[in-house]
Structure formats: C-alpha cells, structure tokens
Amino acid sequence: QGQLVESGGGLVQPGGSLTLSCVASRITSSTYSMGWYRQSPGKQREWVATSASGGAIRYADSVKGRFTISRDRAKNTVYLQMNNLKPEDTAAYYCNAIRGNNEYWGQGTQVTVSS
Secondary structure, three states: OEEEEEEOOOOEOOOOOEEEEEEOOOHHHHOOOEEEEEEEOOOEEEEEEEEEOOOOOOEEOOOOOOEOOOOOOHHHHEEEEEOOOOOOHHHHEEEEEEOOOEEEEEEEEEEEEOO
C-alpha cells in the first residue's frame, strides 16, 4: 500500500506564500498522476491542481496564476507552491496519487490565510 505524507501548511497573512510538500512512499510517484485537493469546513473536497504522469499540468481556475505544482522525481515528492494567498484559500490540503485502480490520499495539512 502506498503512503502519502503532506507537510508545509500553516498560518499566513493574505498575500503571503506557502509551499506544501507531499512525500510518497511504497509507490513510484513518477508513474502516478499526482494532485492536490482542498476542503474547507462544510464544503466538499475540491480539486486544485494535477501533475499527470505524462507531464500535463492543470489548475483549477480559482488558483491559476497563483499556485504551481511540481515534482522532484528523485525525492518521490510533489510540491504545491502557493503565492498571493487569499482568505478563501483557507482549507485542509490533501495530496492524491492515482494510477488505474490504485488511488491514495494523504492525511492533509491545514492552510489558514488570515490577518
């Protein structure tokens, strides 16, 4: 069974930046499509960004131009660089890995954007 562990969340002021990390173990993340999702209290989990195994990258409209997803294949890690953060970005952020019928989720890391 694969395992994903996120880190890097925290409290940041509006306009600030954070970088989230997701370290994969027991899977080779380069063969998976890796994504980030987020969930705010009382809301459904929403997709944020995907880095497909073939190289394609996509972003939700709400984060396009502010967030960047990237991979370090040697470290089996995917990152989410978040700039110009807004209060509405406040959520628990989850890492996802999917390949065929195999799918894994991390435990989440909290991001709070507040002054």
